[in-house]
Amino acid sequence: MTKTDLTIIIVAYKSEENIEECLESINQKFKIIIIENSQNYEFKKYIEKKFTNVQCIIAHKNLGYSKGNNLALKTVKTQYSLILNPDTVLEKDALINFFIFLEKKIDFAILGPSTLNQKLNNSIDLNSNLYEVDVVKGHAMFLNMEKIKKIGFFDENFFLYFEEIDLCKRIKKNNEKIYIDDSVKIKHYGGQSINKIYNFEIELTRNWHWMWSTFYYNKKNKSFLPALILILPKFIRALSKTLFYTLILNKRLRLIYFYRLSGILNSILGRPSWYRPNIL
Secondary structure, X not given: OOXXXXXXXXXXXXXXXXXHHHHHOOOOXXXXXEEEOOOOHHHHHHHHHHOOOEEEEEOOOOOHHHXXXXXXXXXXXXXXXXXXXXXXEEOOOHHHHHHHHHHOOOOOXXXXXXXXXXXXXXXXXXXXXXXXXXXXXXXXXXXXXXXXXXXXXXXXXXXXXXXXXHHHHHHHHOOOOXXXXXXXXXXXXXXXXXXXXXXXXXXXXXXXHHHHHHHHHHHHHHOHHHHHHHHHHHHHHHHHHHHHHHHOOOHHHHHHHHHHHHHHHHHHOOOOOOOOOOOO
């Protein structure tokens, strides 16, 4: 294993305003693959010129999180990969400390970094820095490619949300280990991957897919009826809120709850996660 045996993957969509801080925090000896979901050829040209370690792949359509990451993962030749969101920043020595972790020869499938305000629920404290957990957040994940190739990449039925939880669940079912290393620090701004001018359309997209993915994940892992019971209060709330905000002529909130309602209905009816943000 070499000190550069790591490929970094970033799925981007309308992320031009925010991604450069992330890229600047990464040592340029590491290869970075950007999956550009908004088909911005000017962004590809600019970013590959400024960062010589970056390969920007134009996806030709918005693949979402799962398909976008899988597209990059299929090309990875290194033993390890790091999946990042565009609104993350590596703290000093984050990658150095990752390779220090590797030197301990700990068997793992996924390693999560330390992030601000994280709660290590149901974790096992192995020492002052290392915790065994059931799941890590998808904004930053170190993957052991040998393990992940055997278990399978992200479920491409998910467009957005729950895909990393689903992957972690499959890893645990295969009796593999997931850890968080508190010495590997990565800052996550949260909800800032996409340019701010698109905030409302992205809010609608997130509401639709959060509901769709909630039902699909629970149906996949618990069966249809438990998933339906779990989603029913959310369905009732979304329906009542849609009607209420229609009556008082609040267009913004009516749309938000209507999109939540639509996401639930489409998932219950077994339709794919088809909705895409209406952005040119």
